[in-house]
Amino acid sequence: MKKRHHSRRARTSVSRRAFVAGLSALGAGALGCGESRYVPTSPFPIGLAAGDATPDSVVLATRYLGAGRALRVALSEGDYPVAAGAPRLPAVVGEGGYVRVSVDGLAPATWYRYLFEAVADDGAVVETSLEGRFRTAFAAGTVAPLKLGAVCCTKHSHDFAAVGAAGRRSDLDAFILLGDVCYADGATTHEEFREHWGLTLDTPEYRALRASTSVVALWDDHEIRNNWERATLDPQLFAAALASFKEHQPMRSDAAAPERLWRKLSWGKTVDLFVLDSRSERDRAHGHYLSPEQLDWLIQGVTKSEAAFKLILNTVPIGSFDTPFFGPFGDDMWLAYPDQRRQVLEAFDQAGTRGLVWLSGDFHLACIGRVSKAGEPGGTQLEALVGPGAQAPNSLPSYPSGPQWDWANGRNNWTELDLDPVKGEVTFRYFDRDNRAFHVATYRP
Amino acid sequence: MYVAAVLLLLAAADAPVALDSPPLPSPAATTLQVSQAAPVPAPRGRLALAHTAAIGTTLATAVVAGLSGWFIPGMCFEAQGRPDPLCGALGLALGAAMQVGLAFLLVPETYRLADDETGRGSITTSRFTAWRWGRWAALAGLVFVSTYLVGASVEKANYGKGQTAMLVGAIGTLGSWITFDVTQLMGASTGYKESRRVPP
Numbered sequence: 103m104k105k106r107h108h109s110r111r112a113r114t115s116v117s118r119r120a121f122v123a124g125l126s127a128l129g130a131g132a133l134g135c136g137e138s139r140y141v142p143t144s145p146f147p148i149g150l151a152a153g154d155a156t157p158d159s160v161v162l163a164t165r166y167l168g169a170g171r172a173l174r175v176a177l178s179e180g181d182y183p184v185a186a187g188a189p190r191l192p193a194v195v196g197e198g199g200y201v202r203v204s205v206d207g208l209a210p211a212t213w214y215r216y217l218f219e220a221v222a223d224d225g226a227v228v229e230t231s232l233e234g235r236f237r238t239a240f241a242a243g244t245v246a247p248l249k250l251g252a253v254c255c256t257k258h259s260h261d262f263a264a265v266g267a268a269g270r271r272s273d274l275d276a277f278i279l280l281g282d283v284c285y286a287d288g289a290t291t292h293e294e295f296r297e298h299w300g301l302t303l304d305t306p307e308y309r310a311l312r313a314s315t316s317v318v319a320l321w322d323d324h325e326i327r328n329n330w331e332r333a334t335l336d337p338q339l340f341a342a343a344l345a346s347f348k349e350h351q352p353m354r355s356d357a358a359a360p361e362r363l364w365r366k367l368s369w370g371k372t373v374d375l376f377v378l379d380s381r382s383e384r385d386r387a388h389g390h391y392l393s394p395e396q397l398d399w400l401i402q403g404v405t406k407s408e409a410a411f412k413l414i415l416n417t418v419p420i421g422s423f424d425t426p427f428f429g430p431f432g433d434d435m436w437l438a439y440p441d442q443r444r445q446v447l448e449a450f451d452q453a454g455t456r457g458l459v460w461l462s463g464d465f466h467l468a469c470i471g472r473v474s475k476a477g478e479p480g481g482t483q484l485e486a487l488v489g490p491g492a493q494a495p496n497s498l499p500s501y502p503s504g505p506q507w508d509w510a511n512g513r514n515n516w517t518e519l520d521l522d523p524v525k526g527e528v529t530f531r532y533f534d535r536d537n538r539a540f541h542v543a544t545y546r547p
Numbered sequence: 548m549y550v551a552a553v554l555l556l557l558a559a560a561d562a563p564v565a566l567d568s569p570p571l572p573s574p575a576a577t578t579l580q581v582s583q584a585a586p587v588p589a590p591r592g593r594l595a596l597a598h599t600a601a602i603g604t605t606l607a608t609a610v611v612a613g614l615s616g617w618f619i620p621g622m623c624f625e626a627q628g629r630p631d632p633l634c635g636a637l638g639l640a641l642g643a644a645m646q647v648g649l650a651f652l653l654v655p656e657t658y659r660l661a662d663d664e665t666g667r668g669s670i671t672t673s674r675f676t677a678w679r680w681g682r683w684a685a686l687a688g689l690v691f692v693s694t695y696l697v698g699a700s701v702e703k704a705n706y707g708k709g710q711t712a713m714l715v716g717a718i719g720t721l722g723s724w725i726t727f728d729v730t731q732l733m734g735a736s737t738g739y740k741e742s743r744r745v746p747p
Binding site (some may be wrong): 467498501503504506511512513540 | 624629
């Protein structure tokens with residue numbers, strides 16, 4: 103694995119918003135007040151989003167709380183404002199105002215723009231959402247450069263500037279929301295989960311980001327509870343959290359396995375995205391970090407993939423963060439499931455898998471390095487941690503560094519992955535709140 | 548710990564001072580200020596006020612010292628976007644030193660609040676006794692800060708190798724810090740009460 107990296111310092115500061123939010127929280131705590139309840143700010147409070155783009159289809163989603171009698175989506179090909187004569191597709195508004203539209207028959211590797219319109223009984227348009235855009239995935243066999251964005255850990259009481267910065271970009275082919283997007287800790291009912299999602303997504307930053315390109319959404323622990331495990335979670339709580347997650351993030355749902363969140367998305371022969379669900383299928387009693395079915399799917403999928411890059415969207419890192427400082431967190435990581443960890447790392451090592459990247463989050467620090475120490479299983483596999491997007495930095499007094507880790511940083515950020523399948527190189531760019539790249543590194547995994 | 552300190556101090560305030568209390572041992576400066584007469588107990592209300600002020604001052608100095616100690620690693624983080632173990636060590640040393648110094652200077656002064664026309668105590672004796680009680684904790688703190696520093700130096704050069712020493716140093720420093728705060732509070736109180744005499 104070759105690497106080039108260039109760092110430069112960038113300004114960081116506590117934003118006024120974070121400062122005021124902190125003071126408010128302090129004041130609310132002092133007064134014994136609870137968290138302010140969510141009040142939707144517009145008929146389309148969470149904007150709109152496209153997700154899980156394939157070469158010919160995409161899932162569009164929004165939430166509509168206006169007075170219109172029906173909703174429809176206007177879609178036009180090309181990266182131009184939606185044409186007046188663009189085709190309109192009906193959209194069904196479900197309970198709570200949630201809307202999901204699966205659009206098929208699209209052209210591959212093509213930019214589209216779309217918007218939602220609410221119409222009155224007489225057919226007149228009464229409300230219109232902002233305009234969103236997405237690019238369909240490459241056709242099978244296509245080898246072409248690709249730019250992905252990624253972020254995780256965005257708590258609604260923190261400064262979303264880095265999220266907003268990502269939303270100002272118009273050249274990202276898709277954006278990965280790598281879990282802990284919504285901190286719903288404490289929610290107990292479906293309505294409370296919705297409120298937490300509203301507090302997170304009903305923000306200018308997330309509206310801009312989700313409108314700017316399609317997303318690939320994962321969940322991690324804070325979408326329900328810190329370090330939750332399915333076995334110890336109230337089934338009703340899980341059901342409410344899952345339903346709310348699916349209401350707010352555009353993704354495909356398998357009718358035969360409605361709780362299954364792991365899936366594969368392919369962009370031609372450029373990259374295969376393996377979207378893991380490393381939360382809801384854990385079974386500590388049997389040492390399962392992933393269900394055997396998901397683990398087998400991952401190993402088979404990665405080792406047989408013909409794409410130049412195999413990007414594993416992993417939420418909690420698989421790296422050997424086993425130093426004393428990380429000890430208290432070890433129980434939640436792949437490391438606590440050593441048999442499966444070794445199995446998956448050895449499988450990729452033995453297959454000689456090229457172009458493999460583990461993309462992880464959760465730790466409130468950005469980091470790039472090898473999954474394991476040299477000579478151990480995974481010792482040549484690349485892992486990059488993204489985020490935090492809007493959270494306090496990891497507070498440990500020492501961050502990972504060489505020889506296993508090349509770089510680490512705790513600033514709020516979002517990450518760009520610039521994939522060059524011809525050279526086999528991936529360039530990571532970590533951007534701050536002002537869209538300044540404060541770390542750039544190129545690897546050939 | 549602080550609640551325990553309060554309870555201990557109040558319990559000590561209730562304890563009768565022996566009329567035939569012997570003169571305080573060493574040093575000369577202390578015995579010079581304390582007459583051979585028996586100590587005069589302070590009114591409970593005034594003593595409670597002084598205890599409260601002493602505890603409040605200790606808490607305040609702990610906050611100031613903690614913030615001072617936080618400042619250095621915070622600056623390093625702002626500059627680099629990541630923590631520097633040596634900056635952390637420097638911050639820990641500064642914070643601990645600040646706390647020892649501030650508490651040594653300020654806490655005994657709060658016992659002036661217990662002075663009245665029935666009796667006055669010696670702040671110098673209070674300070675000396677506070678130091679006598681708290682010095683071992685301060686020394687332990689020095690050892691643990693040094694342990695942290697050694698760990699941080701190793702960690703800086705070789706990631707992961709100094710973390711055990713840093714953890715031991717940090718936990719030990721915190722424990723020493725709390726112990727120092729509690730013992731010097733008790734020492735300051737004891738010193739004051741033992742030196743309280745009828746004003747000339």
